[in-house]
Each structure stands twice: as structure tokens, then as C-alpha cells.
Amino acid sequence: MISTEKINIHWLRRDLRLNDNNALFQALSENTPVVLLYIFETNNPINANDKANFIYNSLKKLQKEVEAYGSSILIKQGDVFKIWESLVNEFNINKVYFNEEYEPYTINRDTQIKRFLESKGMVVKTYKDHVLFHKDEIVKGDRTPYTVFTPYFKKWMIEVEKFTSIHYPSEKLIKNLANYEANDFPSLKNLGYVEQTLDLPEINLDAKLPSYELNRDFPFLDASTRISVDLRYGTISIRDAFKKAHNLNALKWIAGLAWRDFYHMILFYFPHTENKAFKKKFDFVEWRNNESEFKAWCEGKTGYPIVDAGMRSLNETGFMHNRVRMIVASFLTKHLLIDWRWGEAYFAVKLLDYDMANNVGGWQWACGSGNDAVPYFRVFNPTTQQEKFDPEFKYCKLWIEELNTKRYAQPIVEHTFARNRAIKTYSLAGG
Numbered sequence: 001m002i003s004t005e006k007i008n009i010h011w012l013r014r015d016l017r018l019n020d021n022n023a024l025f026q027a028l029s030e031n032t033p034v035v036l037l038y039i040f041e042t043n044n045p046i047n048a049n050d051k052a053n054f055i056y057n058s059l060k061k062l063q064k065e066v067e068a069y070g071s072s073i074l075i076k077q078g079d080v081f082k083i084w085e086s087l088v089n090e091f092n093i094n095k096v097y098f099n100e101e102y103e104p105y106t107i108n109r110d111t112q113i114k115r116f117l118e119s120k121g122m123v124v125k126t127y128k129d130h131v132l133f134h135k136d137e138i139v140k141g142d143r144t145p146y147t148v149f150t151p152y153f154k155k156w157m158i159e160v161e162k163f164t165s166i167h168y169p170s171e172k173l174i175k176n177l178a179n180y181e182a183n184d185f186p187s188l189k190n191l192g193y194v195e196q197t198l199d200l201p202e203i204n205l206d207a208k209l210p211s212y213e214l215n216r217d218f219p220f221l222d223a224s225t226r227i228s229v230d231l232r233y234g235t236i237s238i239r240d241a242f243k244k245a246h247n248l249n250a251l252k253w254i255a256g257l258a259w260r261d262f263y264h265m266i267l268f269y270f271p272h273t274e275n276k277a278f279k280k281k282f283d284f285v286e287w288r289n290n291e292s293e294f295k296a297w298c299e300g301k302t303g304y305p306i307v308d309a310g311m312r313s314l315n316e317t318g319f320m321h322n323r324v325r326m327i328v329a330s331f332l333t334k335h336l337l338i339d340w341r342w343g344e345a346y347f348a349v350k351l352l353d354y355d356m357a358n359n360v361g362g363w364q365w366a367c368g369s370g371n372d373a374v375p376y377f378r379v380f381n382p383t384t385q386q387e388k389f390d391p392e393f394k395y396c397k398l399w400i401e402e403l404n405t406k407r408y409a410q411p412i413v414e415h416t417f418a419r420n421r422a423i424k425t426y427s428l429a430g431g
């Protein structure tokens with residue numbers, strides 16, 4: 001039946017939810033039945049098992065919700081371009097809806113697919129949903145992008161008030177999904193992944209936000225909201241999250257959302273920053289790139305407890321606290337003089353919340369090559385950082401069982417020596 005009936009498709013990507021979903025709302029507002037589609041892309045290099053597990057579990061929840069309306073999610077896996085070619089033959093598609101993405105690979109993919117679908121006579125409609133403000137909304141008077149956060153943030157804070165009343169009530173239109181039973185919902189195994197238990201704490205903004213500003217920098221307090229994975233995959237609406245924070249007057253937390261928008265805007269306008277320094281002279285730093293030191297960093301065996309605790313928490317859970325991300329990134333790029341791209345790539349594989357814009361932004365910030373970055377001559381001292389943010393070693397002890405025993409590694413490099421070496425090396429590249 002579905003193959004002859006005219007349908008519209010909503011392509012789920014970073015918006016794995018039925019409520020307050022911009023493109024889905026627009027799709028469901030038309031008179032044509034909507035089929036939900038998800039593609040496990042084999043083209044995308046970051047397609048790790050834990051991320052696939054998160055996506056799969058989220059889709060399964062959605063499947064249950066839409067089944068109540070006699071509908072199903074169409075799940076496909078493979079080469080995204082070939083899949084669209086076959087969908088065009090399989091269905092009588094009128095329009096295709098999806099929410100925008102901003103990474104170089106996804107922009108290129110979406111441009112090609114849009115062109116292909118339009119060449120087949122279909123209409124493609126795209127919307128903003130993943131961020132509060134996208135590419136050209138918060139720009140300078142002459143319409144060029146901001147490259148410094150503070151003036152961007154000033155303007156962002158004025159404009160962001162409008163999101164207190166923006167909501168796309170897709171949840172009210174679910175009955176407009178196509179009456180459609182897909183073939184069996186595939187198993188994770190059939191999709192080529194191994195079932196995995198993920199360490200996912202409950203998201204409770206009401207509980208976390210009132211003390212966020214005071215406690216956010218202390219990793220042992222676990223005071224951040226842990227919402228990053230949900231924002232990455234769109235299982236929570238960024239607008240809903242903002243509204244809640246606005247009601248609680250959580251300004252420091254809202255500023256984090258502004259950094260997120262800022263980094264997405266930067267990646268859009270400066271796509272080369274995916275793997276080149278924002279400040280070009282940093283491409284000339286003579287990295288040491290010592291492989292055994294990189295291995296020690298990855299495994300959390302540098303002999304600096306706060307660095308090691310952070311890396312072990314990443315390896316074990318797919319999450320690392322923001323303050324600790326800054327410390328380990330600084331340590332890798334300054335103390336060990338290892339190329340920030342090595343660390344960025346390691347995070348990309350390990351972080352469940354991996355998001356290219358935020359990750360590249362965070363790494364370039366920490367190594368000094370990015371927008372508004374830490375100056376190259378400011379080298380975090382991992383010992384004083386630990387004394388300040390984990391004074392009783394509560395966080396470190398949580399992750400390093402052999403801390404305070406002879407089995408714990410000796411410092412891989414002496415701080416003052418490493419600091420001076422970093423400053424000299426960076427200044428030779430023009431700083």
C-alpha cells in the first residue's frame with residue numbers, strides 16, 4: 001500500500017524525538033502522511049559501537065511511541081547515497097524533510113542528497129533544530145561572522161530571549177504519521193553492533209541547575225547536567241532545555257549553550273578548522289608526537305592524577321568532566337607537545353557526546369590555536385589544577401585504584417621543564 005500512496009519522509013538524524021522537533025512539525029503539518037526514516041550510515045567514519053547503541057535505544061523508544069499510532073520507523077543501514085537511490089524507487093515520495101547539520105561531511109552529504117532528490121522531482125525542506133542560533137543569525141553589523149566569543153555572546157544573550165516562547169508542537173500531530181508497518185525492527189546484532197550497557201545518568205535540570213555555577217568546576221561533585229549526549233542526538237530539545245534554564249535563571253549554564261552555538265557557527269564558516277588551526281601559525285608548531293607518551297596519556301598513566309583520572313573515566317564511561325577535558329587537552333598539547341589532532345581524534349572515538357564542532361572548538365581552545373583560546377604561554381599546571389578542583393583527591397581516587405601505591409606511574413615529564421619547552425616551541429611557531 002505504502003509504495004503507491006504519496007508520502008513525505010522525515011529523515012531523523014540529530015533529532016531523535018517526537019516533541020518540539022522543527023522539521024518533523026513542518027512535515028506533519030501538511031496533508032500528506034509522513035514516514036519516519038533513520039539511516040545507520042556506513043559512510044560516516046565515526047560510527048562506533050557505543051554511539052550506535054545510544055541511537056538504537058533511542059529509536060526503539062520512538063518506535064514504541066509511533067506504534068501506538070499504527071506507524072513505524074523505517075530503519076536502513078548502508079551507504080547513505082545508495083539508500084536514497086533505492087528509497088526513491090521503493091516509495092512514492094513527494095517531499096523530504098530534515099533538520100540541518102553543520103559539519104563539513106554532513107553539509108556535503110546533505111547538499112548531494114538534496115540535489116539528487118530534486119533531480120528526481122522531489123521537494124527537500126530543511127530547518128534549524130540542533131542549535132538555538134545557526135550560522136548567519138548572530139553576526140556582526142556587516143554580516144560577517146564573529147570570531148571572538150564575548151561580543152557574540154552579548155548579542156546572543158539579547159536575541160535568545162525569544163526562545164522563551166518558541167516551540168514546534170510536533171507531538172500534537174503524531175496522528176499524521178503514515179499508517180505503516182515496517183518490516184521487523186532490526187536487532188542491533190543484525191545492524192552489525194554489539195549490545196552494550198551505557199553509563200547514562202538521569203537528566204534532572206531542576207536538581208542540577210540551582211547549584212551549577214557554584215559547583216560545576218569540581219569533578220567529584222558531578223554537578224554538571226550530563227545533558228551533552230541528549231543534545232548531541234536530539235533526544236532532548238535544545239529549546240526545552242533553554243526554557244528550563246531560563247526559568248531557573250541559570251545564566252552560567254545558558255552561557256554553555258552559547259559556546260555550543262558559537263562553535264557550530266565557527267565550524268560552519270571555517271570548515272578547515274576540522275583539522276587545521278584556526279590561527280594559522282599554530283599549524284607550524286613542531287609537535288614531538290612521541291607515540292609511547294601518547295599511549296600513556298590515552299591509558300591514564302602519565303603520573304599526574306587529575307590527567308589520569310580523566311582519561312580513565314573517558315575510557316570506562318565515554319564521558320569526561322569539562323574542567324578535566326581542559327586539563328587533559330592542555331597536558332597533551334603543551335606538556336607532551338603532541339598534536340591537538342591526535343587528542344581530538346581520540347576523544348572523537350571515545351566520547352559518547354562527541355560533536356565535531358564542540359570537540360574541535362574545545363581542543364583548539366586548550367592548545368591555544370582556536371578562537372578566544374587560552375594564550376599559548378598559559379600552561380595549566382596539572383598539580384595545582386588538582387589541588388584547586390579536587391583537593392582531597394576524591395575524583396582521582398574514584399578512577400585510580402592504585403593511587404598512593406608503588407604501582408602508580410611516576411610523572412611522565414617534570415612540570416617546569418615541560419612548561420618552558422612548550423612556551424619555547426610555540427613561540428618558535430610564532431605563538
Ligand SMILES: Cc1cc2nc3c(=O)[nH]c(=O)nc-3n(C[C@H](O)[C@H](O)[C@H](O)COP(=O)(O)OP(=O)(O)OC[C@H]3O[C@@H](n4cnc5c(N)ncnc54)[C@H](O)[C@@H]3O)c2cc1C
Pocket residue numbers: 216224225226227228229231232253255256257259260263320321322323325326329347351353354355356358359360361362363366
Ligand atoms: C577538549 C574538549 C573537548 C570537548 N568535546 C566535546 C564534545 O565532543 N561534545 C560536547 O558536547 N562537548 C564537548 N566539550 C565541551 C564540554 O566539555 C561538554 O559539553 C560538557 O563537559 C558536557 O557535560 P555536561 O552536559 O554535563 O555539561 P554542562 O556543563 O551541564 O553544560 C550543558 C551543555 O552546554 C554545552 N556546553 C557547555 N560548555 C560547553 C563548551 N565549552 N563548549 C561547547 N558546548 C558546551 C554542552 O552542550 C553541554 O552539554 C569539550 C570540551 C573540551 C575542553
